[in-house]
Amino acid sequence: MPITYTSQEQVEVYRFSAPAAILIPLVALFLQAFVPLRFPFFAIFDLPLLVTIFFAVVRRSPVTGLLTGSVIGLLQDSLTHNPIGLYGIAKTVVGYGASSLGVRLDVENAGARLLLTLFFYMVHEIVYFTVGRGLVGLTAHPSWTYELGAAFANAVLAVLLFAALDKFKQRT
């Protein structure tokens, strides 16, 4: 069973240095905007979402998690042509949810991270399309088969990415 219920005392809380906290989301945004130009298949990944989930589960603070998600989402919105706030709202919800779950569950192992990312990717897409169609009037129709495939691809990448980002963690 990869996800195990843990008591509050057993959970370790980490923090990040200021440069890491600022640069990691920015690099994720940069790569998300640049790499698909050379490798179009890369557009299936959502690096800013993975970074949001990672920061949220490691810090284990809902307020910090939702604020991180909100900022990263708004920055990602700024690069698109859609109204600012769509990714912001979706990533705020994901940041809050992932950090709330991180408080209760041990999400340090690879299996837990895979399932967590799979779940929150779908949550992210559902919130995005709901807000987009309900509030902004976007005509986007998601293909759920495609979204499921994308969720799995992101989950696999998340396992690798989280392992790399673990090096930036600092114990509180």
Added chain:
Amino acid sequence: MENLISRYRNVTVLVAILFAQVLGLAVQVKRSGENESTRLIRVWVVNAITPFEKGLVGLQNGAGNLWRNYFYLRGVRQENHQLRQEIEHLRLEQVRLNEDAEQARRLQALLGFKEQFISQTVPAQVIGSSGSEQSRSIYIDKGSHDGIKQDMAVITADGVIGKVLRVFVTTSQVLLIDDQTSGVGAILEKSRLQGVLRGTPAGEIVLEKVAADETIQPGEKVLTSGGDQVFPKGLPVGTVTKVSTGADLFLNVRVKPAANLSKLEEVLVITKNEERMPSVAGMGSSRGVDILAQRLPSVPEKTAEAPKKQSPASAAGIPQLGTNKGKAQPTGINPKPMESTATPGVVHAPTIIAGPRDVTKPASGNPTVKSPGIKSADTAIIKPATQQKTVPLPMKVSEKITKPAASTPKPPPNPSAPNQSGASQPTNQPATQPAVPPQDQTAPQENKPQ
């Protein structure tokens, strides 16, 4: 109340943040109908991200150019040879197209049409994308500083790719034609049916608003119609790949974009698109009726007279120029020569067909061949519409061919007859039938080398 908020602090912050963002969205949606200014956060983010993208693209191009231009030169000689051959072919084709363009211009002038053409473009490098499947847009390295404005069309050599959506100082955001929110006025090349091109969630392009009772064949080319006032008319957009019945009595026409939208590197922004009346300075005394009449098919005259008027050249198997009147003509060939553009007594080579391995085969059936290989645009090959059989060796037509006075219909003098590429300029293009492709429209005529 205070205790309640502190007790549910996390949820309160979540609700507050979400509420603020929803409010922000509502404000943007309300203002979207107005002339929306660029949000400051967009400017900050774009200004923060794009310099790195520009730098990386520059570095990548520099390294690539160094490798390709100084080290990796394998096959360049062969490529150079192929390109030279292609240039020769294109020169020949250009001569023919120039002639057609001249004629189109004259007709436009006569009919009072305004001609529209791209007069200025700005080349730009693609430096980034939105990074989102829900927003198919790219960033280019030219902005307001370079004269880029909103709603300018962006194209590549292959076809249109999108339009400028937002302009920053040194960069611009371009909305691609496969985005769901984009719309391009389009027209089908052959059937002339018009519709609107839109993107789908899967990143495909569909042509909408084409009635279900119309017939569209896959493979038909899609061009811009110019109706959207963004893209100039006639630019290639793509090719029809699949046609099926859609909703609301409209066809669902899938289009494969002409340009590879997923791998864009350099693009052109159309910064100036002029519209003016075509010049009538070079029209001479030709009348619109005459020009139009030359385009129309005519009834062939009696075939029995043909052998009597056959010239020695024809008997010898040489393709004949300018002796179509009174001679047997195959169905679909208009025997009338282009009187308005002909110089009296001199007939230039008719429609020129590119291709070193084509050969003219006259109606008599004896192909006349000359030395192989085309060396320049002056070496023209004629191909009559009657028979298009190709044999290995090409035929070379002399630069100027005089018509025998007896058999030459005397055209009115036209000082403006174009003669751009030397003596081989095909100014006497025989009249054609619309259904016949231009290269197959040349009727065999009597000729006599000068």
